[in-house]
Each structure stands twice: as C-alpha cells, then as structure tokens.
Amino acid sequence: MIYNIAVFGSCASRDNFYSGINPDYKKYFNCSISSQRGSIISLMQEPVPFKNQDIQILPENRVNKAGTQFINQDLTKNFLAEVKKFKPDYILIDNYFEVIFGIIKYENCFITNNYWDLPKTKFHTEIKPYTKINMYNDPNIYLKLYKENMNLFLDYIQKESQNSQIILNPVRLGYKILKNDNKIEVNKNFKSNAKNTNKLLKKVDNILKKQKDDKIVYAYYVDETADAMIGEEASIALCYSGEAALAMAENDNLDYSVPKEGSNLWIDSWFIPKSCTNQTNALKFLNFLCKDDIAEKNFEYVQ
Secondary structure (H helix, E strand, C coil): CCEEEEEEECHHHHHHHCCCCCCCHHHCEEEEEEEECCCHHHHCCCCCCCCHHHHCCCCCCHHHHHHHHHHHHHHHCHHHHHHHHHCCCEEEECCHHHHHCCEEEECCEEEECCCCCHHHCHHHHHCCCCEEECCCCCHHHHHHHHHHHHHHHHHHHHHHCCCCEEEECCCCCCCEEECCCCCEEECHHHHHHHHHHHHHHHHHHHHHHCCCCCCCCCCCCCCCHHHHHHCCCCCCCCCCHHHHHHHHHHCCCCCCCCCCCCCCCCCCCCCCCCCCCCHHHHHHHHHHHCCHHHHHHHHHHHC
16 A cells, blocks of 8 residues: 655655655655645745745756745645645654744744745845744744644644644754764764754644644543544544454454554453442452353453
8 A cells, every 4th residue: 555645844754755765665655745944833824925036046956946946835835735635644744944943924924934045035135124933042932833823734634634644753953973983973062952952842842742632642532442433533543452342343444453562461450349238249259250261251252
C-alpha cells in the first residue's frame, strides 16, 4: 500500500520524501503536498494579495526559485486547499520554523518572518513598518497565537479531511559532529544556542501534543473503547484483548494485533472488602474462579 503524505515544516521532514536522500520512499509513500519555511499562525490567516514580480528572487537559479516558491506558499495559504482536494492519509508537521523564524505582523495580518528569503524581494520593502513576534523575545504571546491557530488548523482538517492523521516530527538542533575518524566533537560555540532553541521547540511541540477533542487524540477511554471502535470513531486504539474481541465480534472491519516488540501483561484481580457481610461465600466464589478448568473457560471466552 502506498500512503499519501502532506508535509508542513522544514527539510527535516520533507527530505524524507526525496529520492536523492531516501531512494526507495516511493515504494511506500507519495508526497503530493508540501509547504516549507512557513508558520501555522500565518497559514490560518486570509491569503495576502501580491504581484508575482514582487516576490520573485533574482537572479533566477534553483535556490532562488525555491525561495520564491516558499514565499508564495506562505502568502497564498494554498496548503489548505491542497489538503482539502487530495485528502492525504498523513500530515507530517514540524515546528522548526515556528521557532527559527517567528512571524511578522503588519496592518491586521500575520505572515512568516522568512528572513532567509523575504528580504530579497520587493514585497518585503512594501510591507514596512512591521512588528516581529517570535519565541525568543515574545514566548507567551507567540504560544498563545500558535495555540489559537493550531486549533483552527485542526478544526479545518477535521472538517475537510477528517481521515487524515497528523504526525508531529519533533525536530531538534544538534551540536555534535561526527568526524572522519569516527570521533564525536562538540561544537561549543553552537551548543548554547542549540540548547536554548530546543527548549523553545519543545514548548511549541507540547501545544500540539496536548490537542485532542476529535483531533490528534480522539479520547482517553477505558471501558468505552470497544464501543468507540465498533462505531469506527477512531483509526486505532490501545485496549484489552477482551474488549478487542467484543469489538471485532460486532464489526468485521476491525482486527487486533500485538507489536512484535511485545506488549503489556495485565492481571484482573478480585478482593473482598472488610465490610462484606458474607465472606464465606465470597471466598468460595473466588476459589471457584481460580479452579484450572474455570479459569481456562474464562480465558477462552475473552481471548
């Protein structure tokens, strides 16, 4: 089976779907939608009008064409329309540029502060003056905006591509270098900045991790899991084997598997409260359940 993938984030996510880096990826994945060097905050704003020549980066070459494309994606917000049209199986997100770039506020609009590409354009000079908001200087403001707009994004996916599953790629900066002699060297000049950036990335990632309510995590259930899976309200669930058996008996589309790495081993336990008024019969009942033949029947029933 080939899965359709959409990527929103950085090359740390997108490059997994380049044949030059991952030669065999097309055997398993089709990356039909991609948007890089953008912010979720910018994505969920209204499209920004512009003239094509105003965002063109010159001279024309492969690198500058890519930069122009990234600006175009950020201003048009076309990632949303493509998700709605193609309805990918998975949407891979990383927050690298949320922290590295941040956003620009001008008039009543937010766009990504793509300081790698945007300053090379005429468009950049026309939107001044503007205000920069980022995780380094304004973490509380930025996290509030990110949470609000991530909720809007998840609502959009739920409405327009509800079967798409979102995967968070928790990218981090590294500061260790593997040398030609296979020794690891720590870049001391970069270490402090990398650690600070990684702390900020974790804070942004945690906002996305905590989202549920029919979004990333459908619900946290125990006894209700079987009913939810029978109704196909979620794609996958962790549940007891007995609950799985009940669900599969009601819905032929369901299956149960144990990871090859192994799984939990749990034991159901009974106890007699000290307030019990008939302890003698309670003990007889527990002894009955513990008989080999009875325990075997119980096991076969719930297996």
